[in-house]
Amino acid sequence: xxxxxxxxxxxxxxxxxxxxxxxxxxxxxxxxxxxxxxxxxxxxxxxxxxxxxxxxxxxxxxxxxxxxxxxxxxxxxxxxxxxxxxxxxxxxxxxxxxxxxxxxxxxxxxxxxxxxxxxxxxxxxxxxxxxxxxxxxxxxxxxxxxxxxxxxxxxxxxxxxxxxxxxxxxxxxxxxxxxxxxxxxxxxxxxxxxxxxxxxxxxxxxxxxxxxxxxxxxxxxxxxxxxxxxxxxxxxxxxxxxxxxxxxxxxxxxxxxxxxxxxxxxxxxxxxxxxxxxxxxxxxxxxxxxxxxxxxxxxxxxxxxxxxxxxxxxxxxxxxxxxxxxxxxxxxxxxxxxxxxxxxxxxxxxxxxxxxxxxxxxxxxxxxxxxxxxxxxxxxxxxxxxxxxxxxxxxxxxxxxxxxxx
Ligand SMILES: Cc1cc2nc3c(=O)[nH]c(=O)nc-3n(C[C@H](O)[C@H](O)[C@H](O)COP(=O)(O)OP(=O)(O)OC[C@H]3O[C@@H](n4cnc5c(N)ncnc54)[C@H](O)[C@@H]3O)c2cc1C
Numbered sequence: 001x002x003x004x005x006x007x008x009x010x011x012x013x014x015x016x017x018x019x020x021x022x023x024x025x026x027x028x029x030x031x032x033x034x035x036x037x038x039x040x041x042x043x044x045x046x047x048x049x050x051x052x053x054x055x056x057x058x059x060x061x062x063x064x065x066x067x068x069x070x071x072x073x074x075x076x077x078x079x080x081x082x083x084x085x086x087x088x089x090x091x092x093x094x095x096x097x098x099x100x101x102x103x104x105x106x107x108x109x110x111x112x113x114x115x116x117x118x119x120x121x122x123x124x125x126x127x128x129x130x131x132x133x134x135x136x137x138x139x140x141x142x143x144x145x146x147x148x149x150x151x152x153x154x155x156x157x158x159x160x161x162x163x164x165x166x167x168x169x170x171x172x173x174x175x176x177x178x179x180x181x182x183x184x185x186x187x188x189x190x191x192x193x194x195x196x197x198x199x200x201x202x203x204x205x206x207x208x209x210x211x212x213x214x215x216x217x218x219x220x221x222x223x224x225x226x227x228x229x230x231x232x233x234x235x236x237x238x239x240x241x242x243x244x245x246x247x248x249x250x251x252x253x254x255x256x257x258x259x260x261x262x263x264x265x266x267x268x269x270x271x272x273x274x275x276x277x278x279x280x281x282x283x284x285x286x287x288x289x290x291x292x293x294x295x296x297x298x299x300x301x302x303x304x305x306x307x308x309x310x311x312x313x314x315x316x317x318x319x320x321x322x323x324x325x326x327x328x329x330x331x332x333x334x335x336x337x338x339x340x341x342x343x344x345x346x347x348x349x350x351x352x353x354x355x356x357x358x359x360x361x362x363x364x365x366x367x368x369x370x371x372x373x374x375x376x377x378x379x380x381x382x383x384x385x386x387x388x389x390x391x392x393x394x395x396x397x398x399x400x401x402x403x404x405x406x
Contacts (some may be wrong), residue, residue, distance in 0.1 A: 008159050009160050010026055010031050010163060011148065011163070013037075013165065014035075014166035014294065015036075015134070016166075017310065018292025018294075019165025019166070020117055020120030021120060021313045022291055023132070025314065026130075027127035027130035028067070030129065031320070034132075035131070036152055036157070038135070038138070039134060041132075041134040042117040045112050045118075051191055051193070051268065052113040053112050053113065054113055054303065058104065060311075061109060063314050072119040077220050078110070078111045079109065079110045080106040080108075080202060081106060082099040082106045082202045083203040084096070085204075086206045086207075086208070088207075089208060090210070110217050110220075133152075138166070139153070141172060146329075148162035150162065160331050161289065162287060163291060164290045167294060178285060179280070187232040188235055189231070190230070190242065190271070191231075191270070191271050191273070193228055193268035194216075194253060195267050201218075207256060207258070209233075211233045214231045214253075214257065216229055217230070229253070253266070275299055276297060277298060277299060279348065280294070283340040286331075288336075292308075292310075298350060311346070315401050316343075319336075319339045
């Protein structure tokens with residue numbers, strides 16, 4: 001980067017998927033940007049698939065393409081899915097979506113989180129006005145004139161605008177005194193890689209059970225017989241599943257999915273994550289903005305967390321670019337308020353929809369069961385309802401800020 005001083009226009013704490021994309025979009029508009037991340041420089045995964053994967057929507061795909069990142073991804077490690085099947089284990093309700101319904105080639109993509117962060121990091125290396133510091137955990141953040149001063153070990157950085165992209169337990173958010181109380185979702189997420197008798201056929205599947213949803217997300221390679229699973233369940237059920245040996249776990253999995261893909265075997269270690277939901281009461285403060293999980297953490301059942309985070313990054317970059325074009329200071333309060341207005345309602349809607357889904361599927365009353373199964377059946381039969389559902393669930397390119405539309 002040309003400007004080697006420790007002051008930049010914008011300082012981003014957190015080089016995850018949201019922070020990484022934001023940094024690229026800002027550098028491309030001529031801002032000087034610095035990313036500080038607690039972890040080592042991201043590296044591409046190789047061999048077996050990495051444990052954390054994400055489904056990316058069409059909107060995310062276009063954003064990454066716009067930032068020159070999509071073409072850097074290894075196509076062999078990206079799995080497109082062209083259909084989705086959602087069903088209720090105990091009832092008769094089922095919805096199927098296909099790319100053809102949406103007039104598209106595919107509904108979304110599945111890729112490893114590390115793969116994407118590594119591609120973002122590599123792209124950052126080609127931007128002159130962008131510096132990325134790995135192994136730099138931020139420990140102190142204080143106001144400094146109109147901007148912020150940030151300390152990481154014995155290094156100090158200043159910026160006109162500070163962005164918190166530092167995940168669910170954001171220190172940036174805490175430093176700004178923005179509340180985002182954790183709400184226990186009542187679920188834990190068990191993730192693992194499985195192999196099935198029958199190929200997934202590029203279909204993302206999700207079965208709802210009383211104890212929580214189980215997603216089977218199609219993975220690349222292995223003749224299409226591998227899926228990444230996210231099994232959300234009550235803590236007791238999650239403990240039971242973790243205590244099973246691999247054979248018994250495979251049997252539980254096959255039974256839970258009704259052998260949708262024949263018998264299933266686990267081929268990786270199993271890991272469990274607590275699912276806490278959060279929503280920051282504000283996305284901005286003086287000379288500060290929050291994006292991604294620092295602003296909102298939603299239940300992973302619809303695989304939307306990072307898709308929302310990438311849209312935050314795109315909208316914030318668009319608003320800051322607009323400020324620059326109008327000759328306003330980068331941290332102008334009106335601009336930050338506009339960013340918050342454009343993103344908060346959308347994110348809240350998605351969070352509440354996920355809560356509603358979870359509640360609907362865990363209620364045992366026959367009337368609620370009848371209603372949800374009838375609802376699923378209706379959504380399945382009525383094309384307009386199916387399209388509306390798909391639009392919200394998948395994030396079409398129309399959600400994009402103007403500067404990144406295809
Ligand atoms: C089981 C599971 C499955 C999921 N599946 C999907 C899916 O299919 N699709 C989807 O869209 N979303 C999914 N999500 C959600 C998604 O993983 C998150 O929304 C996403 O990772 C958030 O990205 P982020 O960049 O905002 O934050 P993070 O990924 O949390 O990144 C934060 C970064 O900040 C850094 N950091 C933290 N503190 C500091 C500090 N003090 N100093 C410096 N750096 C710091 C960290 O090192 C990290 O790199 C899933 C979540 C779970 C739990």
